[in-house]
Amino acid sequence: MCLILFAIAPLDEYQLVVAANRDEYYDRPSRPAMFWPENPEILAGKDMSMGGTWMGITKSGRFAAVTNFRETPADPIPPLSRGDLTSRFLSGSEPALSYLQQIATRADQYRGFNLVLGDADGFYYFTNQTSKITRLEPGYYGLSNQLLNCDWPKVIEGQQKLERAIHQPALADALSMVLCDGGDHRAFSNSFIASEDYGTRARTVVIWKKDGHLSFEEQCYAKNGVAESLQKHSFTVKN
Numbered sequence: 408m409c410l411i412l413f414a415i416a417p418l419d420e421y422q423l424v425v426a427a428n429r430d431e432y433y434d435r436p437s438r439p440a441m442f443w444p445e446n447p448e449i450l451a452g453k454d455m456s457m458g459g460t461w462m463g464i465t466k467s468g469r470f471a472a473v474t475n476f477r478e479t480p481a482d483p484i485p486p487l488s489r490g491d492l493t494s495r496f497l498s499g500s501e502p503a504l505s506y507l508q509q510i511a512t513r514a515d516q517y518r519g520f521n522l523v524l525g526d527a528d529g530f531y532y533f534t535n536q537t538s539k540i541t542r543l544e545p546g547y548y549g550l551s552n553q554l555l556n557c558d559w560p561k562v563i564e565g566q567q568k569l570e571r572a573i574h575q576p577a578l579a580d581a582l583s584m585v586l587c588d589g590g591d592h593r594a595f596s597n598s599f600i601a602s603e604d605y606g607t608r609a610r611t612v613v614i615w616k617k618d619g620h621l622s623f624e625e626q627c628y629a630k631n632g633v634a635e636s637l638q639k640h641s642f643t644v645k646n
Contacts, residue, residue, distance in 0.1 A: 409551055409607075410561055410598055411462070411472050411523065412569045412585065415530050416545035416617075423470065423525065425613040426569060426582040428598055429461050432605050433630050440611065440625040440638045449497045450623055450640055452609060459490015462611060463497050464623065468644040469526050470613075471496045476519025476536055477552040487516045496524055507533045507540050514538060521550055527646050551595070559595035561588070579624055582612045601632030619643045 409430035415423060429452070431437070436455040440463075443449045451463025462472040471493035496506055503524040510522070514535035521534045523543075530543040532555050541555070547570050548555060549562035556562065565585060572581035587610070590597025600606040607628055615621045621644050627635040 409474060409600075410565065410586070411474060411550040412548070412562075412565045412582075413472075413523070413550075414547045414569060414573060415525075415543055417547065417570075417573050420616055421573070421614070422617050423530075423613065423615040424569070424573060424578070424582070425462075425472070425611070426565075426572075426586050427462055427472065427611045427613075428586050428600075428607045429609040429611070430600050430606060431608045433608065434604075437608065439627055439636055440609070440623065440640070442640070446498055449494075450642075451494075451497065452611075452625065454490050457488040457490050459488050459492070459494040460497070461490065461493065461609075463493060464613065464615075464621070465497055466642060466645060468615075468646055469497055469503075470524065470530070472523045472550075474521045474550055475552055476521060476534065478519040478536075480518055485516050485518050487513075489517050489520045492517070492520065492522050502526060502528055503531050504528065504540070504542075507531055511538055511540065521552075521555065523550065560593050561590065561596055561598045564596075565598060578614060579612050579622065583610060583624075583626070586610045586612075599632065601628070603630055606630070606632060615644065619645070 411427040413425040438453040440452045451460040503526045532541045549566040568585045575581040588598040610626045623640040625638040
């Protein structure tokens, strides 16, 4: 996942709004977003190489998303998969804060990552670049492959576009347009990537309302940004 724009309680109507692109090599096998047959509580895509996920949410409102951190990897490569950080949280019941406190004790066993978790007690951000757990207050956020709210154009401008989109009646469509931005001449300005080998594999929009209704839409892409399957799910979160 290379861009996550999200808003926590941005208006009285919404609990959480997420617009996210997952960028990956096209030949890495993955499963589109669905309620997992192996755990029907979890709604997420799945990396079939390592078994984890880049982003997902449960029927009880546990949310998790991870991005890689742009870095020169350590030598030797840390042994654990970053997709486990999200999938283990989604499949468990431990509060987000205590889960992150446990992750912090072994964060050096993963390559660089950013992690956003949320549950009934609140939303949190953690990265193994600083080992600091941050509670996220209501507001607008942008996350890519640097620290939260970094100065990359797609992050800064993405937050601004998210804030404008949140007032649109067709919110899902407005968020999808933000995620399809091909950028300009500036480095890190393109939200959407398309090429022969690597690019945006999934565009995901999550809208969770205060009344519990949640909609989850994922558009998958193949080489050169060709649209493939479109997944739409909705349910009522039961805390």
